[in-house]
Amino acid sequence: MTEPxxxxxxxxxxxxxxxxxxPRVPVLRGISLDVHPGEMIGIVGPSGSGKSTLLSCLSGLESYDSGTIRVAGQDLAALRRGALAALPRRHIGFVFQSFNLIPSLSARENVALPARLARRKVxxxxxxxxxxxxGLTDRGGHRPGQLSGGQQQRVAIARVLALRPDIVFADEPTGSLDTATGADVLRLLRASSGHGRSVVMVTHDLEAAALADRVLVLRDGTIHDELRHPTPEQVFDSVSRAGAGA
Structure with a gap:
């Protein structure tokens, strides 16, 4: 087994x-997990189960109270502020529901922006x-306002792919898209895993989650269930049990 x-x-x-x-409110309660190179991991669960908080902690966007997180062999708690800020530029890419594109820049300029900010040659x-x-070869000169929601999300994914990160974190990447466009975006994320790159995705879409190699079902800040190559029906059953407290 390779190093996670x-x-x-x-x-x-x-x-x-x-x-x-x-008193402080517990959100994550002793979660342990590994993500190996080339894996796609789906994280699902009822509202308030800790999904987005877990993603934020794993990616270094949010601090945590106790425990250990190592990303690409580096202990997040041991990194100084500057080193932690630089970690995403080297190892991590983000795809969010809100796209986070700069309206005044073209699609091509938005894709190149993270590398420029990291002072890497573009x-x-x-x-x-x-x-x-x-699939946006002919849209490179268009600004976000000239693109559909699905096209904007694809630009956001291209922005990540151009950085060639080891890990892609995706938080509800299809939440604001129609079904057909969302399916296209999910196929892109699925294709981007492999060749040593991993994808960790939080989603409420159970069919989307079923594309993952493993699905972690959260309940009350714990891993309620872990499914390997599940069907959408198996994910639904597990999330239903988690929501019911079974």
């Missing part, structure tokens, strides 16, 4: 209570190849 790209052990996270004297062929991979 992500290793989390006994992860705990709390949020402040509603009032100053209220190669036009790499940007064009990333746009070609998502």
């Amino acid at each position: 790209l992500i290793h989390a052990a006994n992860l705990h996270k709390t949020f402040p209570g509603a009032g100053r004297r209220q 190669q036009r062929p790499d940007v064009d190849r990333a746009l070609s991979d998502v």
